[in-house]
Amino acid sequence: MDIGEKDKYELGKRDEHNNINYQAPVLSTDWQFGGANLTSAGMSLVPTTNPLAIGSSCASASLVDSFGSSLWEHPSNSQNMGFCDISVQNGASSSNAMEIGKCLPNSLRTSIDRPFDMGWNAASAMLKGGIFLPNTTGILAQTLSQLPADSAFIERAARFSSFNGGNFCDMVNSFGVPEPMGLYARGVGLMQGPDDIFAVNGMKSVSVMESQKSKLDATEATRDAGLRVENRAKTSPLENERKSESLMQPNEEVKQGTGGSGNESDEAEISSRDGGQDELSTLDGTGGEPSAKGLSSKKRKKSIQDAEIDRAKGGQTSTKTAKDSPENQQKQSMMINKTTGKQGSPASRPPKEEYIHVRARRGQATNSHSLAERVRREKISERMKFLQDLVPGCSKVTGKAVMLDEIINYVQSLQRQVEFLSMKLATVNPRLDFSIEALLAKDIIQSRAGPSSTLGFSPDLSMGYPPLHPSQPGLVQAPLPVIGNSSDVIHRALSSQLTSMTGGLKEPNQHSNAWEDELHNVVQMNYGTSAPSDSLDVNGPRPSSNTKVEL
């Protein structure tokens, strides 16, 4: 008999039960200790104090019936059962639920003892995690430790508990209560049959807990690494399940849920999924490749997509997990986060690891702190290189401090430019009856004629000086001849800047200071104010004149 399904049906019939039961996930988050919140939570809690009682009677009864029967058949078992005396009916009527509801608060308030608290914590923790599945399974998992094995029931509970394993550990960490974990692990151990899964889950959960604690100690805890570890905690129990399909969805959801960690990390993950390569969670995934090639300092990061590949080897990882954690500390390499062991050849990316493997270089200190420092420094220098490409004029600069100064100057200038241009927009009155297509068209024309034009209409690289009289509407008819006189050379130089802006420029280096274009910018300003209005006036621009104007 499939208790789980039957439970659902049973509960579906009874509205009050449904209401009470479904209150639990919502209300358990409040941790309220009074009122209606107690009803459903209390119902689930009672079994924990009476393991034997429930265990004996539950095998052939529905969930609610099991509670009911246990409650009412063993009224003498504990003080918690005090309310049982009040209602003796065998849980088929809705009034039972109400009476239970009334009685529970009284009993619970009077009988708050330690195991009760433990059970409470565990129950709420379970319930919190069990929001995903209907509450029946939450209560089922709560009674996991007590209920005897029933194959279908175990399957269901296994699925829930395995999915919940990671969540549970997260929650436990947040609560900082280790006892429920013990309860859970013990309860897991009580199961028979497919208990291997549970045992492994328990171990895994324990190791997850340990590793999560060690993670807190580590100096290196980047955002993405943290996210991945949590993902790992959620997905790794899933791997141990042999049911792939039912778990694919939670896996996907977990992946998608953490997709919000960033654009680049998303793209990096997707690319790594396709290529099956390691990637770092940095701005570009290329940084991961050199390390994957097996340099003396290896950085490998487990990606979530490896879960599918690991599924085949899932059984091995679980056993390796527990072994590896003590082993790794003895090695020279330092595990910054939790690891699941290293398999496969070093030439290809190691598929199993979940966090950064760092091997100490030859002749370098193997102190964990220095290793962490080195990793951080390498990350930082990698990012500095990326910034070097972004910021024009940084390629010549050597030294991080000078480069940082350059970056600061660049950001300042960009901000000032934005301010200035918004001021320009405030004063000049371009015709805003354009649509996005017109703007796009203008942009296309701009780009098309960009390289071929001698006149450079390029945005100002720096506007250090306040705008010179942009407020006069007379600027709209800014004299085009101005462009021809003094700006040719300037525009030519600056147009090259425009086209190669994002690619890293060499042109500005010709100036002693790239930001000395302000004088030129004065002319540009006049030019710039006229250009938008001109171009925007005409939807179908005259190509020749417009290209000239815009460029």
Next chain:
Amino acid sequence: MNNPHHLNPTSLKSRFTTRFLRALTKIRAQKPISSSSPTEIFRRYRRIKVAADKSMAYSVRSRRIWSRAMLWKLRSRSYRRQDPCSGRRSGKTNQAIMKKSSNENTTTRREDGVGFVEEADELRQLVPGGETMNLCNLLDETAHYIKCLTTQLFSPIGKG
């Protein structure tokens, strides 16, 4: 076409452009620019600047720390302007968090062990929300921030 990226409706540039355009039309619809008193112009300038920042931040949503910080700043500013009491209430939690973290950062001077403390601090002041970041994340955010600023400047709304 030389810039296929711009025709991508989901690109940062097009997102920013549409939003900024909407904001601009709204601002211009309020008052015509015939009145050229400096105060009016200045007010409009402020509004446009805020609109630009806002459109940028909304185009990036919460994917970046700096966009989140910017959004929070904008929201708290608008709340404060509307109703001082509500500003206190709504922005309280965020403010507490930001203050706490910034206090921590200012008291414990971020010695990241790489020796760029002064420059890093300056950069932190420039990038919104930078006070709460370590150097590693700060550089990340700076790169994205630079990219977004250049997008703003190069947008076809007459800015670039």
